[in-house]
Amino acid sequence: MNIAVLIKMVPDTESKLEVNDGALNDQNFKYMVNPYDEFAVEQAVQFKEAEGGKVTLLSLFSENNSIDTDLRKMLAIGADEIVVLRQEGYRGDKPLANAKTLSDAIKELDVDLVLCGIQGIDYYQSATGTMVAQMLGIPNISGVTNLEYNSGTLKAKRQIEGGLQTVETSTPALISCQKDMNKVRFPALKDIMMSKRKPFENKKVDSIDSNDPITSESSLPPARDGGEMIDGENAEDKVKKLIEKLKMEAKVI
Amino acid sequence: MSNVLVIGETDGSEIKGISQQVASVAAGMGEVTGLVIGSGISEAGMKLSVAKIIMADDTSLENYDPVKYASIASHIVKEHNIETILLGATSMGKDLGPRLAAELNCGYLGDCLEAGSEGFVRPNFAGKVLAKSNPTGTIVATIRNNAYPAGEAWSGSVENYSGEIAESTLKTTDIENVGSGTVELTEAAIVVSGGRGLENAENYDSMIRPLAESMGAAAGASRAIVDAGWVPHSHQVGQTGKTVAPELYLAIGISGAIQHLGGMSGSKCIAAINKDPDAPIFKVADYGIVGDLFEILPILKSKF
Numbered sequence: 003m004n005i006a007v008l009i010k011m012v013p014d015t016e017s018k019l020e021v022n023d024g025a026l027n028d029q030n031f032k033y034m035v036n037p038y039d040e041f042a043v044e045q046a047v048q049f050k051e052a053e054g055g056k057v058t059l060l061s062l063f064s065e066n067n068s069i070d071t072d073l074r075k076m077l078a079i080g081a082d083e084i085v086v087l088r089q090e091g092y093r094g095d096k097p098l099a100n101a102k103t104l105s106d107a108i109k110e111l112d113v114d115l116v117l118c119g120i121q122g123i124d125y126y127q128s129a130t131g132t133m134v135a136q137m138l139g140i141p142n143i144s145g146v147t148n149l150e151y152n153s154g155t156l157k158a159k160r161q162i163e164g165g166l167q168t169v170e171t172s173t174p175a176l177i178s179c180q181k182d183m184n185k186v187r188f189p190a191l192k193d194i195m196m197s198k199r200k201p202f203e204n205k206k207v208d209s210i211d212s213n214d215p216i217t218s219e220s221s222l223p224p225a226r227d228g229g230e231m232i233d234g235e236n237a238e239d240k241v242k243k244l245i246e247k248l249k250m251e252a253k254v255i
Numbered sequence: 256m257s258n259v260l261v262i263g264e265t266d267g268s269e270i271k272g273i274s275q276q277v278a279s280v281a282a283g284m285g286e287v288t289g290l291v292i293g294s295g296i297s298e299a300g301m302k303l304s305v306a307k308i309i310m311a312d313d314t315s316l317e318n319y320d321p322v323k324y325a326s327i328a329s330h331i332v333k334e335h336n337i338e339t340i341l342l343g344a345t346s347m348g349k350d351l352g353p354r355l356a357a358e359l360n361c362g363y364l365g366d367c368l369e370a371g372s373e374g375f376v377r378p379n380f381a382g383k384v385l386a387k388s389n390p391t392g393t394i395v396a397t398i399r400n401n402a403y404p405a406g407e408a409w410s411g412s413v414e415n416y417s418g419e420i421a422e423s424t425l426k427t428t429d430i431e432n433v434g435s436g437t438v439e440l441t442e443a444a445i446v447v448s449g450g451r452g453l454e455n456a457e458n459y460d461s462m463i464r465p466l467a468e469s470m471g472a473a474a475g476a477s478r479a480i481v482d483a484g485w486v487p488h489s490h491q492v493g494q495t496g497k498t499v500a501p502e503l504y505l506a507i508g509i510s511g512a513i514q515h516l517g518g519m520s521g522s523k524c525i526a527a528i529n530k531d532p533d534a535p536i537f538k539v540a541d542y543g544i545v546g547d548l549f550e551i552l553p554i555l556k557s558k559f
Contacts, residue, residue, distance in 0.1 A: 013380075015494070015514065019380055019383050019384050021384065026379070026384055026386075037495060038495075095379070095386075097353065097363060098356065098357065098360070098361075098362065098363065101357060123380075123381065123494060123495070124379065124380060125379050125380075126365065126366060126378065126379065126380075126381065127353070127363065127364075127365040127366075128349045128350070128353065128365060129352070129353035129356070129363050129365055130353075132321065132350055132353040132354045132357070133353050133354070133356065133357035133363075135321075135354070136325070136353075136354050136357035136358055137357055141321065141322050141423060141424055141425045142321055142350070142354065143425070144321075144346075144349070144350045145346060145350070147488070157428075159431075160346070161346060161489055162319075162346040162347075162430075163345060163346055163439040163441070163442065164432055164433065164439045165430060165431050165432040165433045166429075166430075166431045166433060167318065167319070167427055167429075167430055167431075168427065168428045168429035168430070168431065169425055169426065169427050169428070170425075170426045170428055171424045171425045171426065172424050175424075180488070181488045181491075181495055181496075182487060182488040182489075213360060213361050213362050213392055213393075214362050214363075215362040215363075215364060215375075215388040215389075215390035215394065216388060217386040217387065217388050218374070218387055218388055218389055219386075219387040220379070220384050220385065220386050220387070221384070221385050221387070222383070222384060222385070223378075223382060223383070223384075223385055223520070226520055226525075226538075226539040228537055228538045228539070228540065228543075229525075229540050229541035229542055229543065230541070230542055230543070231532075231537070231543045231544075231545065232542055232543065232544050237546055237547070237550045237551045237554055238554050240544050240546060240551065241544075241551060241554045241555050241558065244526060244542055244544060244555075245555075245558055247542055248503065248524070248526065248542070252503070252523075252524040252541060252542075254444075254445070254502040254503040254523060254524045255445070255470070255503060
């Protein structure tokens, strides 16, 4: 089974979020592999170990090369190769344009399954994967916490309100992976050494126009002020005061 | 003013609260058509608070299927010259929304906090940055739960969908209720969340769950205790979990890491109980109690 895994490089969680004149300052961002995408890589490698085949990692990013080291860690987990599509003016908040570029690249690979993380921890749209599936004309199942493969049939459990929906489909399909799906392995030193020799291709792709909405203004949410600390003679007294405030002041219970 | 489509969701014989919220947002944006897709949905679908409702009611539509549902919605969008398509930011909406946008080759805005003729506001970086946009062409948007009050249930005119339904290889074989009887986290008016201060999984089960149940609340959790395996990921609130915005968020034994705050700081009221007076959770809480949760929780529980 040949599998493509879509990887988004996202600003790491320590990145400082500054807004100047209504625009988010992204000059000093350091990038990392989107955490949800790691579950997709681990799942792909597990399928490869069971079924054979090849795992290709596909990422779309700017011409900035600072991401290569972190991406290579995904090869150490067991993926076979990386193709990074380098696009001038790439932006992470254009799912429609990015899905078009990614789906065109997937068409050139011969894959049975496309895996990705459920969402990027930058813009939280959960959009690109689903859009890629539509553009490839294949079904998608999103927010999957458990995935099984048995001779051409995928069985996925996806999180829904209050439970899990079990969905089956034949390949090819696109699955977006939720956090509970697996435990991402720690690569052994030998795998880390080997990963340095695996193919890492940079491919220039054209920028494209799209109907993605453009952010006209970014802002930081109003800071929440610390509220009132409730004092009391004992626990009973504090609880009583809290409940009174929730009822009378906040009117939420 | 434009033509607006609201895609509603049912829950048994009721229309979901989030769908009524979306309907009330839509009412301010133009002429609204409702679409409800499912099987045996006529009673529930009628309650969607819009003047005109289209029902796609078919046994093959019983469970959500992105391929079939998107084909129906895109058919209606084209037929009725619709420019704005609104859905709730649910497990269905967040999947159907982008698939539909791709099918229509139009923009998509997910999990919006504000939506209206003046523009849309959505959270980036787990709510740490708010992004505003004023899309000009056709747009699909999902609206976060509790961002708007719900519209009243009432019956508009009903017509049945008679267009094509795409073939799909997807087949739902099971719907499993996890922790039945409890309220869904993202839909709850009250969320009671527990963290590492509870010391172990047994205390979560014996203290947080019963308190949540007697308050009619959903039970949430911090990332620390999900990673420790005390509760499944479906309970996690925060950056890599769910974003909630209930009327009341009760944080118990949660220190309040920035990733957690991102998932709950939109709550109307936050109350925190923690033994550490310097815990960051107190910086966002409207009400705080410094104290031993093992002493406080049984007293709190006895009040509900």
